[in-house]
Amino acid sequence: MPAALADDVAMDVKTVCLGMLTDGPASGYDMKKCFESTFGHFFPAGYGSIYPALATLARNGLVEFEEVPQEGKPDRKVYNITDAGRAELDKALSNPTPTHKVRSEFLAMMCFAHLMTDEQINEVIDNKLTELDSFLKLLDELPICQADGSNKGTQFVAGFGRFVASSLKRYINENRDMLTQSDTKDLKIAVGN
Amino acid sequence: MPAALADDVAMDVKTVCLGMLTDGPASGYDMKKCFESTFGHFFPAGYGSIYPALATLARNGLVEFEEVPQEGKPDRKVYNITDAGRAELDKALSNPTPTHKVRSEFLAMMCFAHLMTDEQINEVIDNKLTELDSFLKLLDELPICQADGSNKGTQFVAGFGRFVASSLKRYINENRDMLTQSDTKDLKIAVGN
DNA sequence: GATGCATACTATCAGTTTGATATATAAATG
DNA sequence: CATTTATATATCAAACTGATAGTATGCATC
CATH class of the missing domain: 1.20.58 (Methane Monooxygenase Hydroxylase; Chain G, domain 1)
Structure with missing residues (x-):
């Protein structure tokens, strides 16, 4: 049998956030809007999963962020994907059997x-x-x-x-x-x- | 506006278990097989949700169970729906907007x-x-x-x-x-x- | 001019679900 | 003889859901 994948990376909220960041920097709020408009229809995620996901990604060095102060609005935490993050995303995209689940x-x-x-x-x-x-x-x-x-x-x-x-x-x-x-x-x- | 539903009963694992029991007594193991063969394709559930669901239903008096000893095999806990359980199921079935979610x-x-x-x-x-x-x-x-x-x-x-x-x-x-x-x-x- | 609502941003929390694992015995399979 | 499959229970960490909370501005509506 072929050796089991060394370290399986799931296509979870963390990974989708990484994928979104390949398109440019974004805040958690931006990503939430993206989930609402498109991704959410087949891969739902709310603040309750996005913010913890970004925190974990940052802790593991897969994303970096800078706090951008704004006038009259709360500060933005703007995230960027790192090289390690790109590598992790590649791993996730190499899974040949992604799921497609229905809960009805x-x-x-x-x-x-x-x-x-x-x-x-x-x-x-x-x-x-x-x-x-x-x-x-x-x-x-x-x-x-x-x-x-x-x-x-x-x-x-x-x-x-x-x-x-x-x-x-x-x-x-x-x-x-x-x-x-x-x-x-x-x-x-x-x-x- | 119409009064909000007094006590929203979701169509969750607990409710599906209740529904299965309207068809006759069954154990958690029986229900797992049922989830595997049919329900699971559009409403997945494993032991990790079935057993806690049955425990909660029993605690709330919506199901009853008797332990049936078996030769050479573990005891079966055979569950039965109660009148309170049937009422709860009716409530759940009166929700006019059940969801249909995809996670792909x-x-x-x-x-x-x-x-x-x-x-x-x-x-x-x-x-x-x-x-x-x-x-x-x-x-x-x-x-x-x-x-x-x-x-x-x-x-x-x-x-x-x-x-x-x-x-x-x-x-x-x-x-x-x-x-x-x-x-x-x-x-x-x-x-x- | 006040009350409420929408937008912009962050974040947490209780309850549920997932997927794997543990335990134990017997029968079938290789 | 070892492994897998079937019968049955149950638990646990990690993840996710949906709601809530806080804080500030602007924009209607009453």
Whole structure:
């Protein structure tokens, strides 16, 4: 067998912060906005994970920061990636099997649809469809945060999001009857591998 | 405005365990198998969350358990849902906006594709496609864990999984060139809302 | 002119979840 | 005979979530 990877670097919040910094200096606040606008849709992170991540990165010498005083506003801690940080990022990007996890209260709930009223089910479905529409609309307005926003990777990912959201909409619209009607209905969309 | 929900019950591991118990008594080990076979694909949970969840549910009187001795094997703690537990589950199922979250190291990594070699990118993509194939194959063998496995909800959710996995495969296959070729290529799949 | 809200910035904390590990026995696999 | 798999429990460090807190300015709204 091939030797196990010496020191596995996960694609976690720390690593994504490192990646953002390859595009230029930024504060924790800047990164939070970036997570909100784009990354957060497939890799959520709040202050509770960003600030500790930056603190750990700084402690390990993977980033440096300088405190920039501002007039009328709190000081900014502006972070920069170091050479050690770049090396660590490279390690993380060499993991050949990154995960793609879903945690869906929605699907878990639908498993218990037989314990719900039709009214409850319809409300949940309608809300989910509305949410998907908002998401698609948001993607159309494309608020890319990275300076190099037009890079192939982010285009691929945005297209991915658009495609998945549209697919979900279609599946839900065409199969929602299954959940509320008591007579036997089959899946309307059959899929070949 | 409508009064805020008195005591928000989240659709968390505790609640899913309650839901599983509406189908009959089960041990933590049984539930883990159920998470592994079906639920885990869209709502993962390991021993580290299942056992504490059951302990909390028992402490709050939402489930009861009896220890069943076995020959040659460790004792089983067999759990049953109580009336209070059923009421709690009903509360959780009345939440009209259950979440659907994605956490994708894969997409995060693809955002930094410009920092990777074509070889690295292709390996990641190939692995992801293989993973999706395994998932689709697994769904075709349908190891439903609930006695009432043929209920509409689980059928809807299984179809959902199949549809999403096939969509992902298609998107990745048709757009992977974007990531590795240096000349400008556009998305091959355009989607209307 | 006051009250509240949005923006800009930092940071912490309780509760949950993750993923690995520990313990113990038996059966099957190589 | 050694290893792995299955049956069952449980715990722990590290990470993450979502909310909250503090502090200062400006901008509406009442």
